[in-house]
Amino acid sequence: EEYDRPLVKTPIPGPHSKELLKELSQIQLTQSMSYCVDYERSKGNYIVDADGNILLDLFQQIASLPLGYNHPALLKVMQDPKTASSFVNRAALGLFPPVSFLQNIKDALLSVAPPGLPEITTMACGTCSVENAFKLAFINYMSKHRGDPEPSLEELNTCMLSQSPGTPPLTILSFDKGFHGRTMGALSTTRSKAMARVNIPVFDWPVAPFPYLKYPLDKHEKENKAEEQRCLELTRKAIIDSNKAGKPVAGIIVEPIQGEGGDNHASVDFFRSLRNIAKELDVLLIVDEVQTGCGSTGKFWAHEHWGLDDPPDIVTFAKKMLIGGLYHKPEIRVQQPLRIFNTWMGDQSKLLLLKEVIKVIQEEGLLQRVQEAGQVLLSGLENVQDKYPGLFSRARGEGTFCAIDCYDSDVRAEFLTRMRAEGVELGGSGTHSIRFRPSLIFSTQHADILFEITEKVASEI
Numbered sequence: 001e002e003y004d005r006p007l008v009k010t011p012i013p014g015p016h017s018k019e020l021l022k023e024l025s026q027i028q029l030t031q032s033m034s035y036c037v038d039y040e041r042s043k044g045n046y047i048v049d050a051d052g053n054i055l056l057d058l059f060q061q062i063a064s065l066p067l068g069y070n071h072p073a074l075l076k077v078m079q080d081p082k083t084a085s086s087f088v089n090r091a092a093l094g095l096f097p098p099v100s101f102l103q104n105i106k107d108a109l110l111s112v113a114p115p116g117l118p119e120i121t122t123m124a125c126g127t128c129s130v131e132n133a134f135k136l137a138f139i140n141y142m143s144k145h146r147g148d149p150e151p152s153l154e155e156l157n158t159c160m161l162s163q164s165p166g167t168p169p170l171t172i173l174s175f176d177k178g179f180h181g182r183t184m185g186a187l188s189t190t191r192s193k194a195m196a197r198v199n200i201p202v203f204d205w206p207v208a209p210f211p212y213l214k215y216p217l218d219k220h221e222k223e224n225k226a227e228e229q230r231c232l233e234l235t236r237k238a239i240i241d242s243n244k245a246g247k248p249v250a251g252i253i254v255e256p257i258q259g260e261g262g263d264n265h266a267s268v269d270f271f272r273s274l275r276n277i278a279k280e281l282d283v284l285l286i287v288d289e290v291q292t293g294c295g296s297t298g299k300f301w302a303h304e305h306w307g308l309d310d311p312p313d314i315v316t317f318a319k320k321m322l323i324g325g326l327y328h329k330p331e332i333r334v335q336q337p338l339r340i341f342n343t344w345m346g347d348q349s350k351l352l353l354l355k356e357v358i359k360v361i362q363e364e365g366l367l368q369r370v371q372e373a374g375q376v377l378l379s380g381l382e383n384v385q386d387k388y389p390g391l392f393s394r395a396r397g398e399g400t401f402c403a404i405d406c407y408d409s410d411v412r413a414e415f416l417t418r419m420r421a422e423g424v425e426l427g428g429s430g431t432h433s434i435r436f437r438p439s440l441i442f443s444t445q446h447a448d449i450l451f452e453i454t455e456k457v458a459s460e461i
């Protein structure tokens with residue numbers, strides 16, 4: 001059971017949050033912190049802050065809570081004495097896997113593997129999953145072009161001097177406004193905000209535009225088709241040009257929906273064509289499902305909407321999956337140990353929680369609930385934009401992975417601040433979009449509360 005509705009008693013952040021953040025600012029930057037949270041009292045769709053304010057949370061820790069706060073099924077895992085050892089003994093999974101490792105991987109990860117991708121490597125977060133997906137692509141490219149999975153002696157020597165052929169000038173093609181993480185390789189393919197990239201030396205890898213669609217989609221079919229065609233042609237050209245310039249493209253990375261760069265969508269045809277381009281140019285297709293994965297688009301994996309005959313080569317995940325990792329085709333498994341590797345390789349305790357998450361999704365039919373609640377959410381957003389055309393536009397979404405544009409970033413900031421003051425936690429995406437990232441237990445009654453509060457706020461702005 002959770003709370004019936006939001007209850008805001010103080011300004012947010014309240015006095016206790018302010019005091020805690022002030023102390024914390026002695027040891028680290030706290031500007032990104034909105035308020036401190038009482039994680040014991042937070043329940044389901046509702047987050048409770050340090051001052052007892054109860055908010056309907058449609059952002060859910062940057063879209064990383066699958067079942068909201070303190071779900072009983074997850075708390076039950078913690079009460080099981082058998083699981084304590086998994087939480088206190090963090091295994092180096094690449095060296096000393098627990099006896100239960102394969103069973104847990106089967107139950108938690110292989111049971112929901114994307115179609116056609118039966119192999120998996122676990123990781124700790126989305127960024128390190130993406131970094132290792134790139135390495136998988138590079139290692140594969142070299143093995144394939146060498147005709148031998150084993151690196152040559154010349155490669156082993158020259159790589160220590162950062163020289164070719166051991167250190168190859170390979171690249172990853174990514175899309176403008178994409179987000180794939182903030183470490184140097186992932187950051188080379190992340191272009192959502194300048195502040196995430198500035199002053200960091202990144203790789204100068206090829207980039208292509210991602211479609212910017214006009215809404216409603218059914219009223220702009222011709223223009224949107226042309227926009228997608230333009231992007232596909234520039235993608236193909238960027239790869240061919242990079243190959244010709246002696247910087248071979250080993251992989252393409254794409255999000256099914258660009259979750260940081262402005263909730264940018266593209267059609268099934270766009271992604272099916274992208275898959276064909278990757279195949280034609282012999283480039284691995286990496287689908288980054290860190291934000292879209294684990295159900296919020298109404299299918300377990302967002303790319304399942306594309307109905308691909310030939311699956312992606314690699315799918316990265318994290319956030320709602322509670323652990324990071326990458327699924328991949330068997331033929332691209334690296335042959336040598338300790339090349340795709342780090343100390344922990346994720347965390348076995350998260351697999352025990354994820355097993356329960358998947359059971360709850362199946363037993364409570366949460367994918368169906370996401371589809372139903374998503375329709376109510378999207379049509380509610382369409383009503384809001386119809387009623388307040390000066391404030392909102394481009395309502396869009398797949399499942400509950402929805403967004404709406406504000407007139408500009410100032411209106412967005414004002415709207416988010418007022419919504420929080422009225423007890424609804426939302427996030428921004430890109431320069432002026434609002435993103436909805438409720439957990440999978442979000443239902444139509446939460447949508448009713450959302451739109452009741454949205455009406456109040458929109459009428460006051």
Ligand SMILES: Cc1ncc(COP(=O)(O)O)c(CNc2csc(C(=O)O)c2)c1O
Nearest residue numbers: 062125126127179180181255288290291318
């Ligand atoms: C599509 C996609 N790919 C990779 C990542 C990186 O995952 P983490 O390393 O943050 O777990 C993310 C993380 N999302 C994210 C949202 S805000 C943010 C940030 O660092 O500002 C990161 C993602 O959305």
